[in-house]
Amino acid sequence: MVQFTFIQPDGTRNTVYATPGMSVMETAQHNGIGGIIAECGGSMACATCHAYFDADTIAKIGASEGNEHEMLDFAATPRSEHSRLSCQVEVSEVLEGAEITIPDSQV
Amino acid sequence: MTENPQTRAAAGCPMEQASETFRPFEHQGMYEFLASVRGDVPIFFAPEIDYWVVTRRADIEKIMPDADRFSAELATQPVFPWPDSVGRYLEGRNFSNEAVQVACDPPRHTRIKKSAAQFLNIRQFMSYEDAIRDLVRGYIERMRGQEEIDLVEALTYELPAQVVFLLLGVTDFDPKKIKAWGDLRLHMIWGDPNEHDLDTAARDLADFWDYTVDLVEARKVSPQDDYPSKLLALRDGDDAVLTENEIKSLIFGLLIAGHETTTNAAGNLLLELLRRPNQWQAIVDDPSRAKNAVEEGLRYVTSVVAWRRQTKEPVTVSGIDLPKGAKVLLSLASANRDPAKFDEPEMFDIRRKNAQEHMAFGRGLHHCAGAPLARLELRIILEELTTAFPEMALVDDQSINFTRTLSFRGPNQILVRPCG
Ligand code: HEM
Ligand code: FES
Secondary structure: OEEEEEEOOOOOEEEEEEOOOOEHHHHHHHOOOOOOOOOOOOOOOOOOOEEEEOHHHHHHHOOOOHHHHHHHOOOOOOOOOOEEEHHHOEOOHHHOOOEEEOOOOOO | OOEOHHHHHHOOOHHHHHHHHOOOOOOOOHHHHHHHHHOOOOEEEEOOOOEEEEOOHHHHHHHOOOOOOEEOOOOOOOOOOOOHHHHHHHHHOOOOOOOOOOOOOOOHHHHHHHHHOOOOOHHHHHOOHHHHHHHHHHHHHHHOOOOOEEHHHHHHOHHHHHHHHHHOOOOOOOHHHHHHHHOOHHHHHHOOOOHHHHHHHHHHHHHHHHHHHHHHHHHHHOOOOOHHHHHHHHHOOOOOOOOHHHHHHHHHHHHHHHOHHHHHHHHHHHHHHHHOHHHHHHHHHOHHHHHHHHHHHHHHOOOEOEEEEEEOOOEEEOOEEEOOOOEEEEEHHHHOOOOOOOOOOOOOOOOOOOHHHOOOOOOOOOOOOOHHHHHHHHHHHHHHHHHHOOOOEEOOOOOOOEOOOOOEOOEOOOEEEOOO
């Protein structure tokens, strides 16, 4: 299991144990974390699973690329260099201790 | 463990009762029915239409994105097959519309979606905000000074069609044609039309196809900043990206996808709000509440109450074995009031925290490509109406009627007194 933390726009923190191989989006949904709406269920069509990853983590997992990079332009809350679509980030050891901030709005 | 539906039916169980009670085209009483069966009956057969109806959110959430096992190809096929004469007529009119989005499966869907999403996305839609607001204000100006109006006729019927035409780069579309072309279109596919209606509908459909073809041809000659021009540019003469007929079909499909869906969503939302003057007042007092009110409207009274899939292999849904080829009707209306997701689901509350977790726009690869646009339109309608007519009130003792279709629900008329 890998442990990381979701931070809500109001600062509320939820630390979860995640299963490697699942996506961060699935982990959020599995743990009832609000704010990761994920309307398209992970098929990269909605950009409602947008989240900001802390700088260290982004350095480790890499910035968004390709279709994901294009889709982030369409997120309801403006992207930053820390933005990823959480459905495209797979849980693995490198996420240990990560802090994942949920944007103000997804729709 | 799986159960044999016949054995259950023979036992006179709730599943059989649901089969007998369900009225697929009747919206009056639909929610009460769903609430009464959801607990015991996650799935039942509807003989009138030959579909399995799925009632629980957890199942629907799994089925919709599962393109490997559930095909979307039947999504826009007529519920009751048309007589050959309709097909012959349409052929004679060179009606060559083909399935391009909501009714096709990967890999075709994936290829086409890639292009469509270059235009149908939240950024693009937001660029129309001012234009949409101007349109809404125009309708509102025409309501002023009237004692009683029908909100559907005065605003919500036309507006979403005009917005689709904005995307198509058309700003001078004749509103009378919107009505003529729209009236029977949905009924023809999702209703139970008689032959006369079918003939008229087929003619309207072919007329609209001709309009689409002319529009795309015109954009080929002189491109503009709009959806057809964008698709033509992406195609750049390459059939492997998109064919010309696919582009025409995408344009044709957009009006069907974006018109009555949104008309009905607006009607449903306004009706529920006006039935609860304190919630209307809450938006008057603080228009920033409009956004969540839109979400609660989409949850509580969605305009697309049910959507279809067909099994590509034998599957088991909540213990019931379905063969390959089984037709499945996913009750989004039911999913949106599933107590497993929403506390006090039968209550309409614009302050509901997780309202936006509704399934009004489907789920998975086909998730509504116009969702951000629909949300924008609905929010602007609410903001502008509550500002212009804070005292608006429903006319007493009116009966609310819904057109009989399998998938679409919205009031045909909402009589209001704009100034209370
Ligand atoms: C409140 C209004 C609307 C509702 C409730 C709605 C609902 C839906 C639903 C249920 C689907 C099918 C989802 C699935 O199969 O999983 C869908 C697909 C679609 N909708 Fe909407 N819709 C609305 C407004 C619009 C608007 C305004 C547009 C565009 C102008 C639009 C364009 C589309 C398109 C293009 C698809 C097909 C997406 C695909 O298959 O990739 N919709 N919509
Ligand atoms: S869930 Fe839709 S893009 Fe990630």
